[in-house]
Structure formats: C-alpha cells, structure tokens
Amino acid sequence: MAKKSYPLRINEDVIAAMQRWADDDLRSLNAQIEYVLRDSLVKSGRVKLVQKVTTHVEHADEDDNESNES
Secondary structure (H helix, E strand, O other): OOOOOOOOOOOOOHHHHHHHHHHHHHHHHHHHHHHHHHHHHOOOOOOOOOOOOOOOEEEEEEEEHHOOOO
C-alpha cells in the first residue's frame, strides 16, 4: 500500500494522549494515528475490513517430535 505524506496540525494535549496510547500499544505515534483513523472508518461503515491477519500457533504432538529425532 502506498503512503502519502500529509501535514497535520493537532492540539498538543491530543498528541500527548495519542503518544501515551501508542507507547502502551508498542506502536509509533504515526502508526497509532493511522490505526485510530482506520478503525473509525471501519466502524462508521465508510470502508470494509477486507482481511484480518491472525497468527495461530499449534503444538506438535510428542509422537511427531520422537519420529523427527530418530
């Protein structure tokens, strides 16, 4: 996805609150602002959520481990 730069003027208190939220979520401030905007667009029905990526971890059976060790 291509990104476009856009100058944004935001109240200092809002930026500070967004920075704290970004820190809590281990995101950059820019990524947090984009996340909040995208989430609002989906919730308002302005865009559709096309794909949600999840990671599923499966544990290998002990029998599989034993056969690999032979």
